Amino acid sequence: MDEKETGRVEAFSDGVFAVAITLLVLNIQPPPLSDPNLLSDNGLLRYLANQWPDLLAFITSFATIGVMWINHHKMFSRITYVDNSLLSLNLLLLFIVVIFPYPTALLAQQYAAHPEGHTAAIFYSVINFLLAVCFNLLWRYASHNNRLLRKDADTQDIAAISRQYLYGPFINLFIFILAWINVTVCVAVILLAALFFALPGRSSSKASQSQRREA
Known part of the structure; x- marks a missing residue:
């Protein structure tokens, strides 16, 4: 196990998260202004209004990847050593993070063309489940x-984080079921x-701080 390698793992991971988030916005295509119908204000506004499925998929995926990155950063702030299994x-x-833009684009395209379709939402929810x-x-x-972890790691803090992360697969399993029923509700729950x-x-961190103050 190597204590110095954690910085390299974090730096590489940050780069992958950044690329995945950047790729998300590429799914939002600017209007072809060469089209005379889009030169007027009304035409352009209609085009932008019709892009709301792309924007919704982008916001949902940006939030998912962004929160995943925040948690990844907090996780590695507690990890001191690295071994091959962790790598x-x-x-x-x-790998799951970097392919996330693909189901995002698929969800936006199917929802725009066929709002009653469920296949893209099901695929999207499966990727979310795998992430969790x-x-x-x-x-x-x-x-x-x-x-x-650090040898002096707060056991209550670790247990609280483990419990909260454990909700992830079950929440995403529920989202998977919702994807078969109502795509809009599915995205809202995500x-x-x-x-x-x-x-x-967060609560466990506060508890740890209060315990240190009492000590």
Whole structure:
């Protein structure tokens, strides 16, 4: 195990997250202003209004990847050592992250052309589920018996984070079921899930701080 390698892993991971987020915006195509129908204000406004599925898919995916990056950063702030298994699990997570723009584009295109269609939303929810599973595998491998964490890591803090991350696969399984029923509700729940995971372990961190003050 190497303590110095964590910085390199974080830097590489940050680059992959940045590329994935950048690719998301490429799914939003600017209007072809060579079209005379789009030269007027009304024509351009109609075009932009019709792009709302692309914008919704972009916002949802940006929130998902952004929150994933925040949690990845917080995770590695607690990880002190790196081994080959951790590197492999991290690469698996990044593999799912970097293909995320594809189901995003697919969801936007099908929703714009056929709002009642469910296939793209189902595929999108499967990718979300895989993200949650990979993230849990990465964290649980590193945190099991403080395998790769600081030796003085707060056990209550670690347990609280583990519990909150455990919700991820189950929430995304629920989202997968929703994708078969109502695509709009499915996307809304994905956004709410991103908010839920924005600040993992916050309560436990506060508890740890109060315990230190009491000590």
